[in-house]
Amino acid sequence: MELQAKDFHHPYSPYDIQLQFMRALYTCLEEGKVAVFESPTVTGKSLSIICGSLTWLRDHKRTVFQETVRHITCDDGEPEWMLEHAKRESIRAISEKKKKLEARLAEARLEEDKQKNALESLGGPRKRQKFNMSSRASDAQNEDTFALDDYDSESDEKSSSRNQKGHFTGFSSGTLELLERFNHKFSTRPGEDKDDGDEDIKIFYCTRTHSQLTQFASELRRVNVASSIPEGFGEALADANRLEEGIKHLSLGSRKSLCINPRVFSLENATAINERCLDLQRPGVPAQQKCPFLPSDENERQLAQFRDRTLATVKDIEDMGKLGKNIGICPYYASRSVIKHSEIVTLPYPLLLQRSAREALDLSIRGHVIVIDEAHNLMDAISSIHSVTITLSQLQAGIFQLTMYTRKFKARLKGKNMNYIAQVIRLVTSISDYLRAIIEKNQAPEGPVQPSDLMSGKGVDQINPYKLCRYLNQSKLARKVDGYVEYSKEQADRQADRKPSTPVLFHIQSFLLPLMNLSVEGQLFYQKTRGDIQLKYMLLDPMNQFREIVDDARAVILAGGTMSPMTDYKNYLFSYVPSSRLDTFSYGHVTPxxxxxxxxxxxxxxxxxxxxxxxxxxxxxxxxxxxxxxxxxxxxxxxxxxxxxxxxxxxxxxxxxxxxxxxxxxxxxxxxxxxxxxxxxxxxxxxxxxxxxxxxxxxxxxxxxxxxxxxxxxxxxxxxxxxxxxxxxxxxxxxxxxFPNIRSAIWQAKIQYVEEKAYRESLGSEASRQLIAKAAGKDFYENCCMRAVNQCIGRAIRxxxxxxxxxxxxxxxxxxxxxxxxxxxxxxxxxxxxxxxxxxxxxxxxxxxxxxxxxxxx
Structure with a gap:
């Protein structure tokens, strides 16, 4: 396709470098490339991404439409007029579906305008659904709530293998069943709305913070792109060609950003919010304790209203929360029903980069376009998301809480529960003893840790790490213990004006899981802090964690104001990508x-x-x-x-x-x-x-x-x-x-990992491979330094x-x-x-x- 004169529907007169950016982006999406784009902040990068990608998306939809119509055939011997009739009917059906959807969204926009005008004329907020629920999370709870169910490791192992589809998800069987129920219940709508969604290619736009996503949504509101209905298809499309087709955008966020239940969002801590949300949905919870905002058969009309209002105008994450409150439905869960109707979905790093987060949202990226903005720190972000740190004080608190819980429920803990809890206590105690020994022996302020050192405690060598890992996920032990501890504190002082504490055992569990299934790309370190000591599992190489995204997506675009130096992306994030699929682009400033x-x-x-x-x-x-x-x-x-x-x-x-x-x-x-x-x-x-x-x-x-x-x-x-x-x-x-501190244990490990990887992948004599390895380590070290320098330089010329x-x-x-x-x-x-x-x-x-x-x- 000739792109020199291509209309990218830019709201202003684009600069030459913006046109170059949009043309290159369009080509990369068309050819399914993996590409890195560097364009300084002042060059209108966000608008270039929006206009280039959405123009390609609508063009792609028109091409698919045309191909679908062209491949309509009739049986042998049937007259030509029947074929033409079949094509016209297909065109009419598609155009009617589009017009029907746009008419619904127009009604939703009109309703929003009416509400806005009413607010302005009254000079204050309209009366909304009352949120008079108690904010105390332990309402109507008792000690029985926190007792563990009987655990059958053999049956859970079978259900785990069925549910996890060949890989470890990190969810308990109860959570997986809950997600499955939501997927089936709200993946399609009954009646006339059933076929409104499509499986067309979508654009998933990801960046670091909600404020950056909010800015992107603001830019998105400036853009109007051509309809996905192609021109030149006869009278059947006469009206559709004039159809104003708005951009279908959805902003996804975490429970912490979107929860509207006061009993849950008042917890503030993200882990506590997630766990309490799941607690309110589990089977057996009395109806009066369940979350009333959850999508259900009783509020399908509200769910459809939420979907249409979401798609009617471009909304940021705050707008989504307000919309959920206005309608009275949970925006976190209701958003899932909107994904398949969307063209562009925006979300923060953690929701895209973690497989478990994508699965929790029922988010498939297979065949879709991934755009990651502000990607200069992507590799660090991937490593950080898949790394975890725990302190000696947290481990000691976890041992105390587990022991307290075991004494309280000893009479109700059957054999396997008691056996596995004892294993957890032994393992946590072993780790705690090792860290205490480091302090007592007055060792260096930081250093590497071998997994075998952490598991040298009495009886730890008899623990089956895979069975214990499965138990922690299936039994909900951490959720039960943390919930009981919080409940006990509130019972001790019902009048205390106190924020809920961070769930300690759940945090310990998040450390134990990677410890029992260590990746070759990860390593353990200790670091002394004031009055405490940290133990950190750190991912040294983000490649494999990001590879499944690259393998599944149609195209992957990394963009940033200062992506230089780019060799690290080629060498350590996309080293497996064929050179024919990988491109890099660097554009200058718009300033003279x-x-x-x-x-x-x-x-x-x-x-x-x-x-x-x-x-x-x-x-x-x-x-x-x-x-x-x-x-x-x-x-x-x-x-x-x-x-x-x-x-x-x-x-x-x-x-x-x-x-x-x-x-x-x-x-x-x-x-x-x-x-x-x-x-x-x-x-x-x-x-x-x-x-x-x-x-x-x-x-x-x-x-x-x-x-x-x-x-x-x-x-x-x-x-x-x-x-x-x-x-x-x-x-x-x-x-x-x-330069980072090359003498630190973490940076020594990083450089060693890079050098060993370069050595394995190089050819030639021993001496030449050693030189290649040393050069790779030096280059990696310098690149880290210069990326930081380039970020600072970018603060000027705006x-x-x-x-x-x-x-x-x-x-x-x-x-x-x-x-x-x-x-x-x-x-x-x-x-x-x-x-x-x-x-x-x-x-x-x-x-x-x-x-x-x-x-x-x-």
Whole structure:
């Protein structure tokens, strides 16, 4: 298909790079590619994704429609007019179905408008369904509620194998039965709405936070795309061709985001909410205790109303919660009936990246399009989602609670329940004893842990990990114990105004499950903390966890403002993807090149080499020269300047040296020298003021004409997601290269894993394979550092007419290998040989840059 003149239905006149983005995206979706797109924030990336993908989707639907009609045939010997009649009838049926759906959605929009107008005219909220349920989660409960059912491991093993369909889901049999009941009960609607849903390809758009999804929904409301009914199919489609077909969008969220039951959402903790929700649905719960908002046979009309109202207009996650409250139906469960009617489904990372979460939502991605935005941290997010940390204090609390529960229900715990509970206590005690021994032996602050060390306690070697794992899932032990503990606390003090505690045993279970089924890509570590010690299971390689998504989806698109360096995606996330299916794209800025300058400062203002490597960065002479150089930069860079340091600890050391009086400077401190140019503000690990207050103080100083210097940390609170546009960010200074601590146990394990993997996959002599492995580890380490740098750089230049200076303050930035990992738009603006020039010359060129910008504005 010729895309040069393609109308992508962009609400504005797109820039050339936006057209390039949309054309490339369209082609990747058409060809079923896996692709990585880098497009700076100011380039309208979200609208490019929306317009490119939805235009392809509607085109694809029209193609499928045409192919369906063309393949309609009649039996041999039947006249041609019968074939034409059959085609016309098929076209008419499809167009009538579309018109009927759009008419229903138009009615839903009209109803929404009426309600909105009523609210405005009355000057207050309309009377809604009363939510007068008690918020105390233990209402009408008694101790019997928390007793374990008899456990038959053999029968559960058979049902487990039937329900899990060849893989471990992480759900108990009761939960699986509940999900199955929902899938059958609400997957189709009776009567006239039965066939409204379709199995057409959908777009699943995923990003990190609900605020980013809300912003995406706002952009989606700006777009109108052509109908999926093709033109040129005769009179039968005359009306359909004029059909305004709105975008069918659904925003999915977790129970914590969507629950409308006060007895559940008041728990606040996500795990507690999930477990209490399932508790209220289990068989045997009295009718008065069940959740009244759950979809059922009695509220099918409300469910259909929820579906139509959801699809009528583009709604974000907050709108979904409000809609559920307005109608009186649970938006978390009701959303499932909307999935198959949708064209684009938005959801946060955890709901897409975890198989168990997808199964809980009955969400199939097979054959559909996956778009992951803000994907620069995707690999870290996958690792984090599949990692789990537990503390010694939590383990000790779990042992106490299990023991208390066993004593309370001892008379009612039959043989297998008692046997498995004893195994859990032995295993948790063994782990707890090992961590306590680390503290008592005064071992290093952190280090690797072997699974065998955790299971060295008495009798632990006799535990069958697979049977115990199955028991924990099937018996609901953690839910029962945590529920009983919470119930007991409330009974002890019914009047206490206390938030429910975090379910400890359920958290311990989430650690034990991966411990008993360790992945070769994961490893265990301990880390001492203040007064406690952590045990962490960490996923070192996200590839296999993401591979099932790539294998199932038609196309996978990763997009972000700063995806460079991209080699990690090819080497560690998509190494199994054929090169013919994998593409990468990097686009420049919409701002003209003269609006940006980038420089490497290899020397300070008094000639000290700026080299913030771990072994040299504590040099007081260099830190003092750094301060004087920053003072000189603040003299020529107007308004706001943000300086990013490698860590909170290093920033704290720099500030302490800057504040000391310097003898040869008449006892003047470097800090005072900088403050004469611009007021200094800084973030810290333990800030007394909020980030919002800090930013407000920073903006106020700039608006008053004083300018300001904001000292921040790479990977800190201000390094990502903050918009320093215009006067807020005329200069971005990166002090040093923020390499992770290579001496830490976790990073040693990561590098070792990368090197061993590269060694296994390489060919040649032993010496060459060793060199390849070492190079792979070094490249991986540098990439992690430069992704963090690139995120900080992206805080400036936020729109077409913005301008700023980027100053990289470390001579190592002059290395080709490091500069090669910068985004293309930075490399193109890099001043040649700036690292070799004296600092004064570079500062002079910055002065000319800003003088030129001021002259243009005049």
């Amino acid at each position: 090149p003269e609006n940006l300058t980038a420089q490497v400062l290899g020397k300070g203002i008094i000639g000290t080499d700026l080299d913030f490597a771990f072994d040299t960065r504590d040099s007081e002479r260099m830190i003092i020269d750094l301060g004087r150089t920053i003072a000189a930069l603040c003299q020529v860079i107007p308004d706001g300047v943000i300086a990013f340091f490698p860590s909170y600890d290093y920033l704290s050391r720099v500030l302490s040296i800057w504040k000391r009086p310097i003898a040869d400077e008449k006892d003047q401190a470097v800090y005072d020298l900088i403050e004469r140019k611009k007021p200094i503000l800084h973030e810290s690990r333990d800030m007394t003021m909020s980030i919002e207050a800090l930013l407000q103080d920073y903006a106020s100083n700039i608006s008053l004409g004083r300018g300001a210097l904001l000292l921040s940390v790479v990977g800190g609170k201000l390094s990502e997601g903050i918009n320093f546009s215009d006067r807020l960010g005329r200069g971005v200074l990166i002090v040093g290269l923020p 729109h077409r007419h913005d301008y700023a200076a980027i100053v990289l303050m470390d001579k190592r930035y002059d290395r080709p290998a490091i500069q090669g990992k910068l985004p293309g738009w930075i490399k193109h603006s890099m001043a040649s040989s700036s690292a070799q020039r004296p600092a004064g010359a570079n500062i002079g060129s910055l002065s000319k840059f800003f003088a030129g910008r001021r002259a243009r504005q005049i």
